[in-house]
Amino acid sequence: MLSDYIPIAIFVVVATGFAVFTLVFASLLHSEKYNKVKLEPYECGIEPITDARDRYSIRYYLVAMLFVIFDVETVFMFPWAVIFDKLLLFGLIEMVVFIFILVVGYYYAWQKGALEWA
């Protein structure tokens, strides 16, 4: 049971080690001839006029928020799907009610234009 996860743990360590190693390895080899202009952030050859970390559209937040909600809802569905054979009709009704409530919210978001992007 738990031993199933040991390989995963090893893999995480190996993968991270690999990523870090390549960066360190490359940093030992590559050349460094910097100058001020080269280190400027790219903005099509123009000196940046405003700070990049300016404010961005709130729609990104809305998308992320909807994602979190949907994510949680999907998480509830996973165990349901696994044991569906034992629940059958009862389970189906449960989930239809659940999805219906979700769809109400989805419809609201759609109506309010939270899904629009232009």
Add this chain to the structure above:
Amino acid sequence: METPAVHHGAMFDTNELVINMGPQHPSTHGVLRVVLRLDGEKVVDADVVIGYLHRGIEKLSENRNWTQIILLTDRMDYVAAATNNVGYCETVEKLMSIEVPRRARYVRTILCELQRIASHCLWVGTHAMDIGAMTVFLYAFRERELILDLFEEFCGARLTYNSMRIGGLPLDIPPGWDKKVLEFCMIMGSKVDEYEELLTHNRIWLERTKGIGIISGPDAVALGLSGPPLRGSGVPRDIRKDEPYAAYDEMAFDVPVGSAGDTYDRYLVRMEEFRQSLRIIRQATEGIPEGPIVGKVPRLIKPPAGETYHAIESPKGELGYFIVSDGKSTNPYRFRVRPPSFCNLQGLRALIRGHLVADVVALIGSLDVVLGEVDR
């Protein structure tokens, strides 16, 4: 002016972000700089900044003799150099009232139309590339290569041809060249279908171009647009038909016009122009008359005092030359070009307002500007 549709988005926060697109940007077709004011991804307003490729061709021309200027005009619209040469030479011929022999006019027509196809090839490739279809780009360049080969055989150069002389042509067409041109017409016809197959009915392409950057006919006229952007809006203005030059009065061809005035219509107009150009080239090549290639031109070109304006239909639109001669010196007193790209670029700000960042590149592409011509 067309106001962009107001979406639900207007309810949400509007924080503007100023971002420079260009001069060093992969898809501003050169060194165009567009300063975008964005709300999220939507363009609230834009400033078009030009001048990064200014070489002072107009001023330089005042210190060159009349023949040397042909060489300078090559460098304006560098993807359609022959057209520039024709426009300039015809203006001077008009100023000096020189009769150009028919054979020379036919060859000029062929060169102009080959050039139009080459320019449109470059346009369709880059325009498709802007919208993310990378394959069309290489297909179009493959065919453009054939045209460049033809030009190379004709005048030895592949980009800046210097292929005209005042009063006619510098040299006659090489033997067998006309056959090769006809052969090219055969190949090109099917290749245009190939491009259309990849794009015209592609749903993503339709979604990306239909209804994007709509400009009505009267608006397009008011903004001074010309060429395909004007015809895409339904105005059937084509100098080849309206004020024929070279041998266009002897050619049968149609002027395609759009209806909606959106990016897709401009695309369709140009695609149809491919076919019409091929039609013209075929007629001209088959009916090419015998005769001299240069008219009666004095040894020292010195037009009489006066001024004239002459325009031709370049691949991009109305290419006009305004030349003043003082009648005393061997160079023009004033030399002024009305480049189609420059005037078409006027429309950009009106077009992109209210659209998304991704549409900006599509719209720059649909205007088909060449910065060498804009900045001169």
Add this chain to the structure above:
Amino acid sequence: MGQAIAFYTLAAFILGFAVLVVSTKDTVHSVLFLVLDFLFVAALYVLLGAPFLAAIQVLVYAGGIVVLYLFVVMLVNLKRPPEAHQDPHRRTKLGFGLAVAVLLELGAIATYGMTRTGSPLVVPGTNGPLPGNTEQVGWLLYTSYLIPFEIASMLLLVAMIGAIVLAKREL
């Protein structure tokens, strides 16, 4: 033994990152530490025999909620550091008092819990014959805890609507 080592290592990481979350000046770094913290908590869940919950922890917390945080941090672009000026009127003392009280309570629970270790409480019927953690959790969720489950969906609906309303410019 191996489990104990793993547990204490993970615990050390969790606490370390938690401290970093609270103490880091840069909000984005703080969010980053929060993600790492959550990932280690997920590892801890696996250790405690709750792999399903661990996956949820990663999926919802690390992959969802924290992305939301990150977006908000980027949206509100902190031009002036919020810690700049102090307000003497904050009722920190009361807060610490509360914290201590909660700590005591937790300590009591913990001690209680430890005294009970000897007799694992097996509620009959809940650990049905189902194999696998997901199945067991699912079974419980969709039989005994049906009402909370549906209420949770209502809660999420309300949250969604609330967030949309809040995010709009004109309230």
Add this chain to the structure above:
Amino acid sequence: MIDQFVIPLLKIVVVLNATLLGVTYMVLLERKVIAWAQSRLGPMRVGPYGILQPIADAVKLVIKEDITPVRADKWVFTAAPIISMVPALIVYAVIPFGPTIHLFGRPVSLYIADVNVGLLYIVSVASVGVYGIILAGYASNSKYPLLASLRASAQLISYEVAVTLTLVSVILMARSLSMVSIVNAQYNAGVWFAFVQPVAFVIFFIGGLAETNRAPFDLPEAEQELTGGFHTEYSGMRFALFFLAEYANMIVVSSVATTLFFGGWLRPFPNVAALHVLDVIPSWMWFLIKSFVFLYIFIWVRATLPRYRYDQLMRIGWKLLIPLAIANLVVTGIVKVLIA
């Protein structure tokens, strides 16, 4: 001890190397296939037919100057590619390349781990990968990357919803979250799930294209609009890590599509005994062949289609794929109840 640590470690090393090799040659393959599609030759200079090109690329990326922009958040800037890379690699832990086989008289399973939350593990690990992109954009402190990273992360999470919802209907069929059990369920059912769940497969594949930022959904790195996307400011090895992560993710999507919808390591018609000549090809080869087909489609699509615009992309995700996924889920449930 050996079973618990050494063998997994060996398998990990093998898988890691295979992945890296796969990724590098994937890049070459992509360049070649696209070149052929465009009537070009593609890389031809390094080695015969350019087969050593990936090595040259790797050497170049390693010795290339690595620039950190002045106003960047230095630590996050370095951490972002690592955060992007690690999830892309560790997903391979649960992908079954084949069943248990006997090697040197010892049963060896051709997967690193078979955990009973396998599918959920993939989804959740993949969801962590989004940080790499957001943080890359944030840390660069440059407008194009920042805009692109916000775009990218919104895109990734949007399509993740659709993909995850779709997976639920697959689980309904397989009754398990374990990848190995899902393949076995297809063996028992005698049919690949792609034929039972075509809608789910289509949604998954479109979502997969979007999740890996591939054409026609390659907006986050839309060269023509946002220059280089979120890795505009990256160069050298840090850029290489992003690149590796992206291609590794492509392979993951192909493998998962193979496992979930095309029977994983099973040969075609696994239950028809008459076709057992197909067993000549070992099971892991079947897996690789099927995955390769998907990778080829990825490349093919890229060479063919233009790119969607951002709002269209979000509209497809939220207004088309998600309702479709929900409907598919409900229909699957109803059908299952009716059958039972």
Add this chain to the structure above:
Amino acid sequence: MLLSAALFIIGVIGVMVRRNIIIIFMSIELILNAVNINLVAFSAQLQNNVGQVFAIFVVAVAAAEAAVGLGIILAFYRNKETVNIDEMNLMKW
């Protein structure tokens, strides 16, 4: 258990000490996580999965809380241009 308590305390301290409301929210997430660890630990100790079920509910609640809470932060930020908790005295807007 001790771990959970310690995490809880760090969370509480975070709420108390920091003035950046986003960090305060993150501290609240830490507290919720502490609760979850507790639930899971008990569930493991008592061989009973109910704790895990409740932990899932806690996750759902956390998601809802984050969505609405951050929505409030955004609304607040738009009005006051700050994320300092001390300036958030609701009645005086």
